[in-house]
Amino acid sequence: MELYLDMHSPPCRLVFLFAKAVGIPFEFKHVELSAGQHYSEEFGKISMIRKVPVMKDGSFILTESIAILKYMVQKYSSSVADHWYPADLQQRARVNEYLSWQHMNIRAHASKVFLLRAVFPVIMGSEVPKEKMDAAVEDLNQSLNLLEEKFLQNKQFIVGDKISLADIVALIEIMQPLGTGLNVFEGRPKLSAWRERVKKEVGEKLFDEAHEVIMKVGSLPEKMQNNSQLEMLKPKFQKIFR
Amino acid sequence: MIRKAPALRDGDFCLAESIAILLYLAEKFQTPDFWYPADLQQRARVNKYLSWQHMAIRMHGSKMFWLRLFIPKVLGVEVPQDKLDAALEDLNGSLKLIEEKFLQDRPFIAGDHISLADLVAIVEVMQPVGSGLDVFEGRPKLSAWRDRVQEAIGKELFDDAHRTIMGSQEAVKLMDGSKMQVFKPKILRLFL
Secondary structure (H helix, E strand, O other), X not given: OEEEEOOOOHHHHHHXXXXXXXXXXXXXXXXXXXXXXXXXXHHXXXXXXXXXXEEEEOOXXXXXXXXXXXXXXXXXXXXXXXXXXXXXXXXXXXXXXXXXXXXXXXXXXXXXXXXXXXXXXHHHOOOOOHHHHHHHHHHXXXXXXXXXXXXXXXXXXXXXXXXXXXXXXXXXXXXXXXXHOOOOOOOOHHHHHHHHHHHHHHOHHHHHHHHHHHHOHHHHHHHHHOOOOHHHHHHHHHHHHO | OXXXXXXXXXXXXXXXXXXXXXHHHHHHOOOOHHHOOOOHHHHHHHHHHHHHHHHOHXXXXXXXXXXXXXHHHHOOOOOOHHHHHHHHHHHHHHHHHHHHHHHOOOOOOOOOOOOHHHHHHHHHHHHHHHOOOOOOOOOHHHHHHHHHHHHHHOHHHHHHHHHXXXXXXXXXXXXXXXXXXXXXXXXXXXXO
16 A cells, blocks of 8 residues: 655645554655645646545555545454444444534634645745734634534543544644644643543654654745745645635 | 534434435435445545545535625625636636546446435535536536436436525525625625
């Protein structure tokens, strides 16, 4: 199995983390997004959507991290513990509910805050307008409130007593703006306590290893600035920032 | 407490998110295999679509509906042409991917049979149609797929499900915009 990954990308960290946590062997194929590698002809042969992560299992190619996770769970069902994606109808529904909701909420908002803080100045050549930044942070806060009040409530993990796919999908997205210096956990003891529980279940060393790149994201703007592909990448980012 | 539709209540079990509800129903009622195939790769194809569509066709189709109908006709706010153009470009991009990546030369998204992916796709593709934008025009492959989906579901059921959205252009004329003013700031922030 090959996994095409750039560890700056939360969905990439997700499949990396899960595969390693449950012992699924894979070959790490690095794709440098900031260098526009995903637009190369070579990568285009792997996936025409030109996004990461991509899984290649033999000749079977699969995109979309959520689909990849479920594929891994199903293929390795005999060795992946049930709590990751419970067979129980209602518990599984709870996991699916979070996996569906998160796309347009936590994922969208955390990703936007990250891009505004880390990438906007390089692409647009100016600081982020305060109004835009404030609105993005407000959206993220509302999503985090819902995560705490609706999905976590007073439980240990999203589904209940045990960790599931929902928890790692949630946490890796929330980690995204952290590397830009925005501490989303500040003033949120419930969320912080949950984070610690998730890290412990996955393995702290593995979790930190997966987040090494994103925590050093301060150097990303410089990296992009010096990159010959910057002019090619600019219009694609400008669309997100408009 | 998410305060969105659809929501399911089965006994005392409440569930939000249409994708989660579909998967719950398929599993609980042990629906025919083709809806959500047990086969590893086929299921992956369905899951891939179900995941991709949130931030693609769902977002773009829905946005067209808001920009063309609800915002100008009900909220009484003029939508700048450049916003409409950009939204149309995004929608076209998603429709192109549906044809070239998800359908290719298969009758349905997962292969020879209809699945949840086709249901999820068709309803989102129909959304901008309700606003008067014929997305099927000039897209013979998409049109042929729509016909196959309609046939597989049953035209009567398909039309019944889309009655409300297809009546939107008329319905907005009768809507009382003053009741919606409380939503205005949020809607404008989301779409404009």
